[in-house]
Amino acid sequence: MKYCFGVDVGGTTVKMGLFQEDGMLKEKWEIVTRKENGGENILPDIAESIKEKLEETGISKEAVIGIGMGIPAPIKEDGIVKNTANLGWGYKEVKKELEELTGFTVATGNDANVAALGEMWQGGGKGHKNMVMVTLGTGVGGGIIMEGKCLVGGHGAGGEIGHLCVNYEETDCCGCGKQGCLEQYASATGIARLAKQRLAKDDKPSILRKKADNTAKDVFDAVKAGDEVADEIAVEFGNYLGHALANIAVVCDPTVFVIGGGVSKAGEILFKYIEKAYMEKAFFANKDIQFRLATLGNDAGICGAAKLVL
Amino acid sequence: MKYCFGVDVGGTTVKMGLFQEDGMLKEKWEIVTRKENGGENILPDIAESIKEKLEETGISKEAVIGIGMGIPAPIKEDGIVKNTANLGWGYKEVKKELEELTGFTVATGNDANVAALGEMWQGGGKGHKNMVMVTLGTGVGGGIIMEGKCLVGGHGAGGEIGHLCVNYEETDCCGCGKQGCLEQYASATGIARLAKQRLAKDDKPSILRKKADNTAKDVFDAVKAGDEVADEIAVEFGNYLGHALANIAVVCDPTVFVIGGGVSKAGEILFKYIEKAYMEKAFFANKDIQFRLATLGNDAGICGAAKLVL
Numbered sequence: 001m002k003y004c005f006g007v008d009v010g011g012t013t014v015k016m017g018l019f020q021e022d023g024m025l026k027e028k029w030e031i032v033t034r035k036e037n038g039g040e041n042i043l044p045d046i047a048e049s050i051k052e053k054l055e056e057t058g059i060s061k062e063a064v065i066g067i068g069m070g071i072p073a074p075i076k077e078d079g080i081v082k083n084t085a086n087l088g089w090g091y092k093e094v095k096k097e098l099e100e101l102t103g104f105t106v107a108t109g110n111d112a113n114v115a116a117l118g119e120m121w122q123g124g125g126k127g128h129k130n131m132v133m134v135t136l137g138t139g140v141g142g143g144i145i146m147e148g149k150c151l152v153g154g155h156g157a158g159g160e161i162g163h164l165c166v167n168y169e170e171t172d173c174c175g176c177g178k179q180g181c182l183e184q185y186a187s188a189t190g191i192a193r194l195a196k197q198r199l200a201k202d203d204k205p206s207i208l209r210k211k212a213d214n215t216a217k218d219v220f221d222a223v224k225a226g227d228e229v230a231d232e233i234a235v236e237f238g239n240y241l242g243h244a245l246a247n248i249a250v251v252c253d254p255t256v257f258v259i260g261g262g263v264s265k266a267g268e269i270l271f272k273y274i275e276k277a278y279m280e281k282a283f284f285a286n287k288d289i290q291f292r293l294a295t296l297g298n299d300a301g302i303c304g305a306a307k308l309v310l
Numbered sequence: 311m312k313y314c315f316g317v318d319v320g321g322t323t324v325k326m327g328l329f330q331e332d333g334m335l336k337e338k339w340e341i342v343t344r345k346e347n348g349g350e351n352i353l354p355d356i357a358e359s360i361k362e363k364l365e366e367t368g369i370s371k372e373a374v375i376g377i378g379m380g381i382p383a384p385i386k387e388d389g390i391v392k393n394t395a396n397l398g399w400g401y402k403e404v405k406k407e408l409e410e411l412t413g414f415t416v417a418t419g420n421d422a423n424v425a426a427l428g429e430m431w432q433g434g435g436k437g438h439k440n441m442v443m444v445t446l447g448t449g450v451g452g453g454i455i456m457e458g459k460c461l462v463g464g465h466g467a468g469g470e471i472g473h474l475c476v477n478y479e480e481t482d483c484c485g486c487g488k489q490g491c492l493e494q495y496a497s498a499t500g501i502a503r504l505a506k507q508r509l510a511k512d513d514k515p516s517i518l519r520k521k522a523d524n525t526a527k528d529v530f531d532a533v534k535a536g537d538e539v540a541d542e543i544a545v546e547f548g549n550y551l552g553h554a555l556a557n558i559a560v561v562c563d564p565t566v567f568v569i570g571g572g573v574s575k576a577g578e579i580l581f582k583y584i585e586k587a588y589m590e591k592a593f594f595a596n597k598d599i600q601f602r603l604a605t606l607g608n609d610a611g612i613c614g615a616a617k618l619v620l
Contacts (some may be wrong), residue, residue, distance in 0.1 A: 074595060130464030144561070146463070151456060153563020154440030157595035158456075160560045165553065165591055176593060243475065250470045251454070251561040253463020281475055283486060285384060285467035 008301030011086035017302035039088030047101035066105035068308030070114030074156030107308035116143025118304030124258035136263035185240035191216035220266035242277025249286035260294025318611030321396035327612035349398030357411035376415035378618030380424030384466030417618035426453025428614030434568035446573035495550035501526035530576035552587025559596035570604025
């Protein structure tokens with residue numbers, strides 16, 4: 001039996017997994033991301049943790065295929081990062097440095113793309129080769145898999161679908177500095193914002209009026225309880241997201257959309273809104289499509305990272 | 311020296327090219343597309359024409375690497391067409407049939423994607439690996455190249471960017487049945503439509519008022535002559551197209567846009583309008599980009615087809 005490591009580098013912890021070559025996750029653990037001093041300890045800590053795991057499990061170096069790694073920054077196949085918002089790294093030859101530290105082959109990718117690859121391999125996108133993953137969290141992230149491989153793009157910024165413009169009339173700014181980004185309507189914060197705007201519009205009764213600030217979870221709980229105002233908010237969310245997905249589909253033509261992130265905990269009810277809006281605006285060639293929930297949660301990153309080397 | 315054939319199947323003629331393996335186009339010619347009887351003669355005619363060309367040039371069968379072919383329909387790597395609007399074919403195993411007829415390896419692709427591949431290889435996109443080609447003709451076509459390969463998509467419909475929705479307020483229908491498609495504003499017909507609408511709005515003097523119906527060429531000729539109304543029409547065209555390209559860029563992150571088709575004959579002046587609008591709406595990671603004109607004209611198709619097998 002051969003093995004590989006899947007590593008998902010985050011701003012707080014580094015998630016690590018030891019996988020069998022058949023894709024079975026054998027063990028998973030986490031180490032702290034030491035960001036101080038320009039993040040100089042991050043790669044040596046990862047190398048050390050892998051070395052310890054090999055000693056602990058008695059797996060020989062010869063049985064290791066390599067290390068796959070997801071990084072929270074644009075990164076191309078050369079494994080070079082130019083800058084990171086969360087790790088302290090400036091220019092860094094990530095792939096080369098970890099290969100020198102460990103002696104193993106290293107493959108790298110952007111964390112969102114790598115998580116998408118994980119979901120395609122073992123999660124919500126299983127059975128598909130052309131997939132768009134949408135992560136509805138604090139922001140809206142994305143990862144695109146075409147013919148089984150991450151769509152990296154020319155600057156390592158492929159699949160940044162949170163910054164698709166969906167409303168040219170918007171005056172409020174997105175975190176990126178533009179106006180009308182999908183993230184402003186379909187993220188957890190975006191849904192909370194839509195709720196606030198809707199409630200301010202009139203006095204229609206709603207259980208959402210009990211609180212000054214409702215979360216995305218509050219909105220979808222109210223939808224499930226039959227609240228009409230919450231339903232209107234969900235329709236607006238679904239229109240922005242569904243129409244955005246229709247535009248994404250004419251570009252890259254997936255066969256499945258996988259929805260993950262905190263907002264996706266609302267479950268299948270999301271599809272009622274997203275899929276309806278999608279079908280209204282989708283090009284005929286893109287209508288043969290499935291909508292699925294992500295299933296791997298926090299393991300998507302290590303799983304996709306492992307897939308990079310398998 | 312080895313050789314290959316590039317074949318571009320169109321509704322009226324089949325364009326054919328004999329290429330050296332170094333990419334040099336040695337000869338090009340055309341045959342008629344015989345669409346009658348469900349297009350049953352098209353592939354045998356191509357096979358016959360290739361056989362004749364080999365006899366004529368004295369090139370041996372052993373020196374032929376293969377045949378690449380662009381088809382005006384969604385087609386995936388399996389080389390199977392499900393339906394065609396222009397050739398009379400229904401379900402057809404194009405790759406397999408032409409391989410049996412010729413004895414050579416055949417690779418197939420959608421004509422727009424294949425033309426984009428040609429432009430990347432020898433035309434406006436030379437030096438780039440991640441490119442979006444936009445063809446502004448009667449309609450708006452597109453082809454996306456990522457890491458040097460066509461983005462085919464799950465249904466062979468990748469890069470159908472003419473049907474990106476750019477105006478959710480539109481009430482007129484696009485040929486596809488949707489409203490607000492890019493094609494309604496940025497194709498030759500779309501620009502003529504924008505001109506008509508603008509001229510009907512008020513009485514501002516313009517050289518465009520001499521005719522009842524202006525073409526896209528009339529509009530850009532008037533722009534070059536300093537006509538203010540024509541400039542306003544070009545700004546509107548540029549906004550729709552530039553904003554659409556910004557949305558395409560967050561999905562697939564190219565490093566170059568190549569603009570081709572009849573409208574592109576207006577020349578570099580197009581970029582004044584398209585690039586300005588693009589930069590206004592582009593995500594920061596997508597701003598390092600070039601805009602170029604297509605250079606291969608009608609040879610893009612045979613050229614990209616040859617590249618499929620080289």
